[in-house]
Amino acid sequence: MTNLLKIIFLFFFLALAGHQAASQQLLDRIVEVSKTSGSAEQLLLHLEEQSEVVLSYSNQVCLPNRIIFNKQKGSIKFFLDQIFETCQVEYIERNNKIVIIPVKSGNREFHINGYIIDHDTGEPLIGANLFDFHANKGTSTNNFGYFSLPLNGGQITLGSSYIGYNTSLTQLNVKRDTLITIRLKPMPALQEISVLGKPIMSDIQRSGSGIIDIPVAQIKNIPSFMGEPDIIKAMQLFPGIQSGNEGFSGLYVRGGSSDQNLILLDDVPVYNMEHLLGLFTIFNPDVVNKVSLIKGGFPAQYGGRLSSVVDIRTYDGNQQQLNGSVGIGILSSKFSLNGPLWKGRTTFSISGRRTYYDLIQKAIPNDRLTSGSYFFYDLNAKLTHTLTRKDRLYVSIYNGSDDVSSKYNFKDITQSIINTDYDLTTSQLNDEVVTGWGNTVVSGRWNHIVNEKIFTNLTTSFSDYRFYNQQQQSNYQNNDWSTINLEYFSGIRDFTAKVDIDYYSSQGNTLKAGVGFTRHQFYPGINVVKTELSSNEKRDTTYGGQIIMGNELHAYLQDDITLTPTLKVNTGIHMSMFQTGKRTYHSIEPRLNARLLLTPTVSLKASYSAMTQYIHLLSSAMVSLPTDLWMPVTEQIEPMKAWQTSMSAEWQIRPEFNLTAEVYYKETNNLIDYKDNQNYFDTSSDWISKLTSGFGRSYGLELLLHRKMGDWSGWVGYTLSKSVNRFDDINQGNPFRANNDRRHDAALFLSYLLSPNADISMTWAIGSGKPVTLADEKYFAPSLPTASPNTSGYAEHYSERNSYTMPIYHRMDIGANFRKKIKLGERTISVGIMNVYGRQNAFFLFYADNINKNTGEVTRSLKQFSLFPIPLPYVRYTLKF
Amino acid sequence: MTNITHRILPILMGAILWGGCEKEIDFDLKSSAGKPVVYAFMQPDSAVTISVTKSVSTLTPSNFAPIDNATIHFYKNGTLHRVLSYNGAQQWNNYPTLRFAGGDTVAITLFENEKEIAVAGTYIPHPVQIEKIDTFSETRIGDDGFWAAHINLGLTIDEPAETNDYYQLQIIQTTKTQTSSGTTVQTDTLTLPQTDNQIFNTNQTSVSLTDIDFEGLFTDANINGKQHRIRLSFNATQFRKPTTAHSRQLDIRLYRLSEAYYNYYKAQIIATALNGLSIFDPVEIPTNVSNGYGLVTGYATSSIIFDIQ
Missing domain, CATH: 2.60.40.1120 (Carboxypeptidase-like, regulatory domain)
Structure with missing residues (x-):
């Protein structure tokens, strides 16, 4: 630990402080002057007296006759800059002397x-x-x-x-x-x-490969389920990225699992990005300024996950005037409002989205004694304040949640008021169960331009994901009504502080460095029981899993170097340390990206990245469930580590039109999965002992033709890939296909501007089916002699994990937006159809017995369940003002 | 299956099934049916019961295929003990004269048409006795949050140190009621409260998430070689005597299982719980039958029966 800290400090102080700060001591010295006007010679003499620093200059330096200082206190450099405002001079510090020499402006x-x-x-x-x-x-x-x-x-x-x-x-x-x-x-x-x-x-000149920047305007044009534009689902249409299951928002990048993606919202990790179990994501495109996805060639500033970084940045808010939008869709309505609070200094941005079936349901009178409801909401808020020309403050908040509730046990009860025998009161009972999950993300950031070469950003943040289940139950017992509240919650909570420094050197290098600390709190499942009797007696009991702590420290240093006009390199190192229990893990991850310009419009890129991940998601099903648990490495479970190398060729056909071909190879060690015969639901044994670690390999070819602007815009992408895992304790130690290994995957998105006021768009995706584990054999399985009766039946055996492939997947969606200026602003009507030709894609496969009603003969067959088997129309109305 | 997951899954299903549909598909399944399936349960000094069948394709409506012309060689402590023919027409064959003692190592080899097709082996454990039972009652807030009278049972065992052991604790309530047509006997296996953290791992991750009843299975991971008092706290309503009943008994059984039995049992419970939920991968049931499926195992029982009022 001590050695690692030494290395970290060495990096920072050698790379930055040593390079810049030490040489600025005299010029940065603060002095106060009493004389504020005069000739250059007079003021230089006065400055020399006040600062006790020798100012030496030759007669070749231009010396203006009339100078007025606009303040009396400042650094020596500040006053010298004012004196030589119209001249080209250079300051050199020697001992306790500042030498002022003239320079030709064209050379300096x-x-x-x-x-x-x-x-x-x-x-x-x-x-x-x-x-x-x-x-x-x-x-x-x-x-x-x-x-x-x-x-x-x-x-x-x-x-x-x-x-x-x-x-x-x-x-x-x-x-x-x-x-x-x-x-x-x-x-x-x-x-x-x-x-x-x-x-x-442009993109071809950037040194990193495997980076996808998606214009938000394009995301909004992509036909979307229920008319809800979705950033993550837009990403799924790019090469190298799999969706998992049709209609769901899982991200599986280059053979990785869904927990291997670092999802950043304004620099803060988000641990669950799903609404309605993944049919929608939590990111409201109306507040998103910039979206990038990095799937290879990771710059050193990123770490903590193996497969990808999704970096989402939100709008600060309009600095000139108040504006906003409201949108009404089939599923939800939303609003956004942003503008200046203090013109030129402070802006705000706020937006919200909420589904409303539950509200409609409540508004409809009914006499049902039981009822159920579901809603989700998102709330984004951001405040940006410019303190000075060199200082800005940002405060960002996201809060969102899904909430499922059901009410039952509706009845009127009559009971005596406490300590009286005759006063009766009637009250209504309506017990309920509320289940939900959601994130709260808060960050505060401070940008400071130290000088023209150094830009710093300090971030403190809080990220909390929680799944909860609350049950209120009333009971009449011993002549008394009591209320029981059973609560269960699980989740993860992070507290983070970090500093990032950008250093723009004279040689054209952009040096980035940073250090950060995260305190993780893992809540693996805690029950709280609260009992309240009508006689005001209360009792709280907490039991279940304990809170697990983890401390993560990271530091990085990266340099973007232009070696020659055609060769550019981005290299660096990311270091991290994770302390859990009595064990501390650490890693040093080298990163290298290189770009060679063959012609002004054609480049070759190569990259190497090593990544380490200390936390993982214990999942239970083929779809992500909010009950899945984030857990840290332990003394027994070591961090997952991966390295990836890729090469790409990019051709900039036009400034907005790129063709990219990329090949990659990735290996992962210490992949974590449940052993054969072990299961998430097995709580009879220790969770750590159920897991095993293994090895993964993924490689492939990705092609992307992307036009970001123009009357015709969109992209077509194709992926040819293979991902294989091997664990000693899974599949008899034999390699097997990774869960989202799909050999071929292609997607097309096209958008056409019919006129300035109308556009149409379509997506079409086609690919190999995903691997699936199917039982192919069954056998007699009696009730065990010590078991509860009536469990006799059969057991199933699968010969190999993920050895079958689901049928080919394909689907087409179309949409159109019609805009019109109206009195209030601009209204947009969005219409579209998902799954235009009603393709029945397999969501899961299952066996079913079929009985012939005439003969009574029983046959058994394999069936597929399709999620969206018919065309689904959508419509949305949006008003921008 | 699980309280909470049961509340999540309806949302998923509700969200997706409104427009979902199913259809039959053609699929080339690997054909590996016809493997031997052997079950044999052996207690010390008890008759051995065996079932031998064959596996079938998953697409077959029946659950198994019978085996013909099979013989079984029994080895005791490494020596051939008996050779018995198996009647494939019966699903279970009982061998009253074939008995093994606690501590015996038993292996069986299955032949079909004189060709060896499967081998399995097990160890017949000695029972672990319940040394002492103590009870007391109290009124307290239970895990469900309600005040209630509770009956607390303490069962003291001396856990053997030299082996990794696997157990199942079972409490069976037998109620006898006199009716006009005679005496009716009702037996209920009580759901064991997970009140003993040491043996039921109730403080571990996600334990509160699921409520799969593992039917009293536990290991000696935390109590190996120790004298341990198993603490069970029942809501007294579980013991409420029906007004018509004239006698009740509690039968407390502690089964000492083999590791194979324990793993098979646990996997079978989970497979049953997840049955029909196709969003989960199928649960593979472990076996100790080489080249086949099933479970050949020894186990031992200790039991205490007492009347309760």
């Missing part, structure tokens, strides 16, 4: 830093590109829309671009480090992307 390097934002709303544009055509240098904005680009001084022309926005050219006469804000105008519909004289920075 400055940092152009700042933000790229939406012209109309002020929203930061994440991943926007910035390029200096003369220097042939470029960069892109970070997750807060910030960039810093070192360039030689003088006249420069900066090109800025972002998908869905007009490319802008900014002319600057650079004489010093400059903080600017670039505003890009959203592109009107149907307008083609303008092509500049030289290609701007």
Whole structure:
């Protein structure tokens, strides 16, 4: 532990502090001046006296005659910058002396830093590109829309671009480090992307491979179940990503399981992203600014999961004016509102979504004594405050839940008031059972631009996933009414603090470093019994599983280096440590991404990533259930580790139109699964002893043709892959197909703009069926001599795990959006049909006995159950104002 | 199956079944039917009962196929003990004269048409006696949250140290009622309260999630070689004497099982609980019959019977 900490500190202080901070001591010294105007020589002399630092300069330095300081207190550098505002000078510290030397502006390097934002709303544009055509240098904005680009001084022309926005050219006469804000105008519909004289920075120039950026506008156009646009289901249409089961929101990336995905909402992990058991996800696209999925070539800043990172960033809120939207659909209604609270300083964004069948049900009078209801809701809120030009604060909150309740035992009861014999009171009983699950995610972040080279972000966050079951039951006993509340809950709760630092070096490197600590609390299942008698006697009892703690520490260092104009490398190391019980695990994970530009529009990329995962999900079924338990590694169960390598070729056909071919190979060690004959539901033995660890291998080829903008947009993707696992205690030690190993998988999404006010879209997915374990033999199984009677029957035997393949899957969905300006704003009517041609895809297979009514003959057959066997229409009305 | 999962699954099913449908499909299943299936349960000094059948394809309506012309070789402590022919027309064959003692190691080899088709073996355990029973009653809040009178049973056993042991505890209530047509006898196997954390693992992960009744199965993992008092606390209503009853007895049985018996039993309970829920993978029942299925096992019983008022 001590050694690891030493290494961490060594990284930070050698890489960053040693590089920058030590050389800035004299210039950063704060002084107070009494003389605020005069010639350069007078003010330099005064500054020298006040600071007790020798200021040395030659007669070649330009010395303006009239300078006015705009404040009396500041760093020496601040006052020197004011004195030499119109000159090109350089400061060099030597001993206790600052030497001021003139430089030719064209030879001196400055940092152009700042933000790229939406012209109309002020929203930061994440991943926007910035390029200096003369220097042939470029960069892109970070997750807060910030960039810093070192360039030689003088006249420069900066090109800025972002998908869905007009490319802008900014002319600057650079004489010093400059903080600017670039505003890009959203592109009107149907307008083609303008092509500049030289290609701007784009996906092909990025060093990482296996990264998918999905424009949110495209996500909203994808036909969706019940008209609910869904980020995760959009991702399932990309190569390398499997959905698990039709209609569900599981993510299975390159042979990995659903718990191997790091789902980040504004930098905070979310542990359950599902509503209605996975038919919908918790992410409301109306509040999403940027979505990225990384399935290989992981930058060093990410860790903790093996298969993918889904990075979702939400809107800050419109800086100019209040706007919002309301939407009414078959399943749910939603609203969003955002705008400035304090113009230029503070913005807010709030949105909510809720299903309403339960409300409709309640509104309809009925005399049923029992009733059941279901709803889910999401609530997103974000507050962004600009403290200074260099400091911003963000507070984000997500809360969402599914709630199933049933009421029963409805009756009137009459009882005497306590301590009296004659006063009677009548009250109504309506006992209920409430089952639900949900997440609460809260984060606070502070951005600080230390100087033109250093951008820092401090994050503190809280993430809580909880499944709960509450039962209220009334009982008449011993002449007294009592109320019993039985509660069960399970889940996981994280408290995290982390610091991330971006360092933009003079050489054009972008160095990122960070350190973070997470305190995990695992709640494997706790029962609380509360008893309340009408005589006011109360008692609470808690029993069941104990809370399990885990402490996770991580640190990383990565560098994005442009080695030559054509060769760019992103390399780094991610280190982590997990302490559980008496054991501490640690890992060092090297990461390497390299990009070679063959031509300005064709690149080759290669990557290597090692990943470690310390927590895992104990699952019970082929679909994700909210009762599944997140559990940590233990003294017996070691962390899962994976390494992956990939190579890709990318061709930028047009600025918005890419063709990518990628091959990958991944190996995973210490995969965790239940042993043969062991089961989630077996609570008669220790959960740890039921698990076993094994090995997984996955490899494949992925092709993607993606057009992000234009009248025709969309993508077509194809995956050829194979994923195999092997465990000593499963399948007699023989390798078997991973749960979502599908050999072929292809998906097409097309969207066509009919006019600025109308678009139509379609998706079509086709692929091999997923593997399934089927019993292929059965045999007599009597009641055991010590068992309860009447259990005699048969037992089933499956020869091999996942040895069968479900029938081929395919489905087509279509949708259309019709927009119209109305008095209140713009209304959109979205209509569509899911499963247009009524394909019956297999959800699960089962055996069934069939009895011939005429002959009485019994036959047995294998059947498939299809989830959405008929075309399902949807309609949604949205009003934006 | 489970309280909570039963509440979750209807949501899933309700959400998906409204538009779902099923249809028959053609599927090429591997044909590996025809394997021997052997069951033999042996208690010390008791007659041996054996069932030998053959497995069938899952698509076959019947649950098994009979075996013809089978003989069974019994080995006791490594030596051939008896050779018996098996009547395949009967599902169970009883061999009253074939008995083994506690501590014996038994192996059987099954022949069909003089060809060896299966081998299995087991150990006949000695019973572990219930050394002492103590009872007391109290009124307290039970696990269901209600105040109720409870009857607490303490069963003291001396757990053998030298072996990993597997047990089943069973309490059977027998009620005799005099009616006009004679005496009727009713027996009920009581559901055991999971009040002994040490043997029922009630503090472990997810224990509260499920309410599968494992019918008193437990291991000596936490009590190996110790004298242990098994604590059971019953709601007294379970013992309420019917007004017409004239006598009641409690039969407390402690079965000492083989590991194979324990694992088979547990898997069978889970398979039964998940039967019909196709979103779960099928549960494989373990076997100790090589080249076949079934269970050849010894077990031993100790029992205490007493009248209750």
